[in-house]
Amino acid sequence: MVRSxxxxxxxxxxxxxPASLDDLLASAELLLPMLDAIPNAAIFIKDLQARxxxxxxxxxxxxxxxxxxxxxxxxxAEVFPAQLGPGYTEQDRRVLEQGEVLEDxxxxxLYGSREPGWCLTHKHPLLDRGGAIIGLxxxxxxxxxxxxxxPAYARLAAVDEHIRNHFHEAITLDTLTRIAGLSVAQxxxxxxxxxQLTPRQMITKARLEHAHRLLQTDLPITDIALQCGYTDxxxxxxxxxxxxxFTPRQYRQAMGG
Numbered sequence: 672m673v674r675s676x677x678x679x680x681x682x683x684x685x686x687x688x689p690a691s692l693d694d695l696l697a698s699a700e701l702l703l704p705m706l707d708a709i710p711n712a713a714i715f716i717k718d719l720q721a722r723x724x725x726x727x728x729x730x731x732x733x734x735x736x737x738x739x740x741x742x743x744x745x746x747x748a749e750v751f752p753a754q755l756g757p758g759y760t761e762q763d764r765r766v767l768e769q770g771e772v773l774e775d776x777x778x779x780x781l782y783g784s785r786e787p788g789w790c791l792t793h794k795h796p797l798l799d800r801g802g803a804i805i806g807l808x809x810x811x812x813x814x815x816x817x818x819x820x821x822p823a824y825a826r827l828a829a830v831d832e833h834i835r836n837h838f839h840e841a842i843t844l845d846t847l848t849r850i851a852g853l854s855v856a857q858x859x860x861x862x863x864x865x866x867q868l869t870p871r872q873m874i875t876k877a878r879l880e881h882a883h884r885l886l887q888t889d890l891p892i893t894d895i896a897l898q899c900g901y902t903d904x905x906x907x908x909x910x911x912x913x914x915x916x917f918t919p920r921q922y923r924q925a926m927g928g
Contacts, residue, residue: 826852
């Protein structure tokens with residue numbers, strides 16, 4: 672669904688794309704009522720300056736706005752909380768300037784409670800007929816469990832519980848496959864179906880959620896890294912910045928800590 676929607680928004684191969692971003696928007700606006708009906712995904716198009724030129728209702732509401740107009744012409748850094756907005760815009764620039772394609776990028780979001788929420792983000796450069804980048808299209812899909820009806824849910828729940836109880840330790844795939852009674856390939860496939868995450872992403876998610884809480888305390892960042900299962904400060908900082916756009920220190924400062 673994510674890939675097909677991106678394709679519908681105009682992420683085309685050279686020679687098949689729109690003549691301009693305005694032409695693409697004229698077509699994309701016809702899809703907006705359908706995109707507005709998707710409550711668990713923020714869908715958007717941005718121009719070469721990483722400014723919003725189209726967004727669905729879900730994104731508008733998460734920016735605390737009543738309608739689309741105040742969002743248009745602004746970047747993520749201008750509309751999202753200071754903890755995360757600049758990181759999203761930095762990511763946009765990689766797509767727009769380097770043609771980078773993002774698929775299944777696990778990202779931390781902050782909601783009104785300031786508690787972390789998670790999504791999988793996809794961003795594609797938009798190309799005109801000559802193959803030049805004219806903007807980007809993106810979707811951020813909220814993580815949602817497939818529910819307990821999945822045949823492998825009981826096994827996967829045990830895996831999830833082990834990760835949540837032991838994220839501060841080194842967790843191997845061998846341990847998780849033994850708990851689940853599944854092969855590595857089966858574990859990867861079922862975790863993706865039920866939790867929308869690979870086992871490694873599940874470990875990262877548990878660690879970063881704990882880091883989010885600890886960064887609101889006075890605990891030294893090196894100690895936070897160790898308590899979250901990282902072997903050193905640099906490994907923790909590198910992964911934290913990848914998922915938030917901030918180093919842990921910058922994130923703490925932005926949180927007012």
